[in-house]
Amino acid sequence: MPNVVIDGPKINDLEVKRQLIKEITDALEKAYKIPRNAYIIVIRENSPENVGVGGTLLTDRINQ
Amino acid sequence: MPNVVIDGPKINDLEVKRQLIKEITDALEKAYKIPRNAYIIVIRENSPENVGVGGTLLTDRINQ
Amino acid sequence: MPNVVIDGPKINDLEVKRQLIKEITDALEKAYKIPRNAYIIVIRENSPENVGVGGTLLTDRINQ
Amino acid sequence: MPNVVIDGPKINDLEVKRQLIKEITDALEKAYKIPRNAYIIVIRENSPENVGVGGTLLTDRINQ
Amino acid sequence: MPNVVIDGPKINDLEVKRQLIKEITDALEKAYKIPRNAYIIVIRENSPENVGVGGTLLTDRINQ
Amino acid sequence: MPNVVIDGPKINDLEVKRQLIKEITDALEKAYKIPRNAYIIVIRENSPENVGVGGTLLTDRINQ
Numbered sequence: 001m002p003n004v005v006i007d008g009p010k011i012n013d014l015e016v017k018r019q020l021i022k023e024i025t026d027a028l029e030k031a032y033k034i035p036r037n038a039y040i041i042v043i044r045e046n047s048p049e050n051v052g053v054g055g056t057l058l059t060d061r062i063n064q
Numbered sequence: 065m066p067n068v069v070i071d072g073p074k075i076n077d078l079e080v081k082r083q084l085i086k087e088i089t090d091a092l093e094k095a096y097k098i099p100r101n102a103y104i105i106v107i108r109e110n111s112p113e114n115v116g117v118g119g120t121l122l123t124d125r126i127n128q
Numbered sequence: 129m130p131n132v133v134i135d136g137p138k139i140n141d142l143e144v145k146r147q148l149i150k151e152i153t154d155a156l157e158k159a160y161k162i163p164r165n166a167y168i169i170v171i172r173e174n175s176p177e178n179v180g181v182g183g184t185l186l187t188d189r190i191n192q
Numbered sequence: 193m194p195n196v197v198i199d200g201p202k203i204n205d206l207e208v209k210r211q212l213i214k215e216i217t218d219a220l221e222k223a224y225k226i227p228r229n230a231y232i233i234v235i236r237e238n239s240p241e242n243v244g245v246g247g248t249l250l251t252d253r254i255n256q
Numbered sequence: 257m258p259n260v261v262i263d264g265p266k267i268n269d270l271e272v273k274r275q276l277i278k279e280i281t282d283a284l285e286k287a288y289k290i291p292r293n294a295y296i297i298v299i300r301e302n303s304p305e306n307v308g309v310g311g312t313l314l315t316d317r318i319n320q
Numbered sequence: 321m322p323n324v325v326i327d328g329p330k331i332n333d334l335e336v337k338r339q340l341i342k343e344i345t346d347a348l349e350k351a352y353k354i355p356r357n358a359y360i361i362v363i364r365e366n367s368p369e370n371v372g373v374g375g376t377l378l379t380d381r382i383n384q
Binding site: 001002003004005006007008009011016017019020023024026027028030031032046051053058 | 321322323324325326327328329331336337339340343344346347348350351352366371373378
């Protein structure tokens, strides 16, 4: 701990994930002053069929 | 925000997801009085192999 | 299961929570066709100091 | 409720999941003294591309 | 990782929490075969006003 | 969406939270290329009585 869970759309580029994990860990380290090894981040990739924003499925927003 | 995460079994019909998102957003809007666009809902679909109820895997309950 | 977690600001009126739980359970029941007793909903109430929207703490947005 | 969510790597053996659910439910039952049927456990299986530990993707740690 | 989040009612006895953490970690260790230090468990204690089961607030069920 | 939940110990300094939210949002923006307003971050502050690491409550580790 600290643990972070990110819920977002799919990220296709591994390098983007790598960078995201690195930068969020940097930010956590500054805030919590706990050694770097303790931070765990989980990225969840969600299909647009499974996300609703403002009462509408993301898949319907995209297809409009 | 407000954000909602739903953990349930798979929903095969897109129209069911559409309706679920709409109705939960309606309920949230009444409760929080925050503009509709702010509500985010994530549906997680779980395999019966990955859910335990009462100490038994759902997949074992179904197959009994 | 299905389980729902709602992350929002504080709700001061118990009747509002009561109604929210009822209406979300109604929506879940229609979608999943699982008996009503199975649905569990957790409401999390978050302080504006602990929520960031668009890179800004909610407490700073409110005080602007 | 009580509900438990486990975030870990993939578990390939169904028997291991079965045992894990059973043992965690045993532990919950001792702690909460709530009837066994109430406990719901969800296992989330995460790809090493989607987990960061200490600022590094798990997939990069494994491949080192 | 693996990480576990438990959502339940309040636990008043520290010894019960201590035992719960120990036993769940034992179960995780057997399942994942990852060194013991890696397991992180968070206990969330929820007020009966903030939990709905079967469409009814827990606080209303208890007071019936 | 994307949404982020951070589980950590208490942060006493509001400025630290402010900075943490800002920097994580910066990292998310680079990764997802979604407009800044969409990112929601929730910070959960956990008591050392409610966190277990390696099978031991944090409160017991601190007091050793």
